[in-house]
Amino acid sequence: MQDRKYHKKKAAVEKFIKKHGTIDHSVILNNVDVNYETLMRILDELRNEGRVS
Structure with a gap:
């Protein structure tokens, strides 16, 4: 499951969490x-x- 799509989604989720703090x-x-x-x-x-965290 560690393919390019997964890594893009992971980056998008991490960016969203950092931006919105939730x-x-x-x-x-x-x-x-x-x-x-x-x-x-x-x-x-x-x-x-x-x-x-």
């Missing part, structure tokens, strides 16, 4: 083109990497 799932799902399962995987990776 990790609210519903807000991210409504504003970024990503499904719930992928969003959960991205948030888990960002937390493990220390990029998101």
Whole structure:
């Protein structure tokens, strides 16, 4: 699943979180083109990497 589309979505989610300062799932799902399962995987990776608290 670690392909180019996934990395683009991960970057978009990270950019959205930094810009808006929220990790609210519903807000991210409504504003970024990503499904719930992928969003959960991205948030888990960002937390493990220390990029998101």
